[in-house]
Amino acid sequence: MARSQPDVGEVDDVDLAILAVLTARADITNKALAERLHLAESTCAHRVRVLRRRGLIIDTRARVDIAALGFPLRAVVNVRLGSHTKAGVTQLFQALTQIPGVIEVFHVAGEDDFVLHVAAADAHALRDLVLEHITVHPSVRSTETHLVFDRRDGVGVLPAG
């Protein structure tokens, strides 16, 4: 069962180029994008619309400076469960995403069950986040909090952007 091809029709090089640009600067005008890729504006707009409709472009989001907003502390929190019923895991997953300050949640294989990326105003707030919102959960056996010194974007899977 060779399934190396995505389940979403074909994605040619032009599509990839569009995606590469848009993942870096989604607010580029269609006109500028078309120029950069040597496409007609109408063609470019059409391809972008199709990429959206096919779900290859999920959405577009502004990135805000969380530190400047008053949350300069970041941490990676590993969460380990005691029991592993499917319902319990699913429910906790959802609950974790709803905790104020939680930026993303990974459900992972291994000894730890969840890896969270969180932001907090200071060490005190970080402690409260972990103790009052995570550890408190009955199915949580333990947590491990690692302060983030720095975070950077990787190049991802797309060609040169």
Add this chain to the structure above:
Amino acid sequence: MARSQPDVGEVDDVDLAILAVLTARADITNKALAERLHLAESTCAHRVRVLRRRGLIIDTRARVDIAALGFPLRAVVNVRLGSHTKAGVTQLFQALTQIPGVIEVFHVAGEDDFVLHVAAADAHALRDLVLEHITVHPSVRSTETHLVFDRRDGVGVLPAG
């Protein structure tokens, strides 16, 4: 030195509301955004421009469906170093971000030094990513790769979006 206030002027509730909307849908038109927040279009456009200039809005990016692009496997990779010279750590940090498939890199405190979020086409490609690009680095002592079952966005630090 109380420094609870961000170093970027004031951010009032309207600004926060703008940021909340834009972090969810950056492609909303200024007109629609103004309506939703009960602002005049001119006021709304002005505030958004100021938020950009102040750096509170960093940029805006399209999110692509990496799995549909042919990279359905995700993993969290913990990287531990042998030596910890500042130059070595900095250089490795940069190198990790440049590895194809690496989505984000955290430099963290604790026994592990880096936490990576990566995408790969299949288990084989994932192994190659780790062995050929990470483990191979002289200052890397060990790695731990955890398959990601699922990933979700958290609510973050902004009010209801």
Add this chain to the structure above:
DNA sequence: CATGAAACTTAGCTGGC
């Protein structure tokens, strides 16, 4: 599929309230 040229929509700017 891609294109160019219409009608339509939006953003950016100005002065004035």
Add this chain to the structure above:
DNA sequence: GCCAGCTAAGTTTCATG
């Protein structure tokens, strides 16, 4: 902060190779 009016710029639609 809001309004109004204006101009430039961008987007969408459609008929056509």
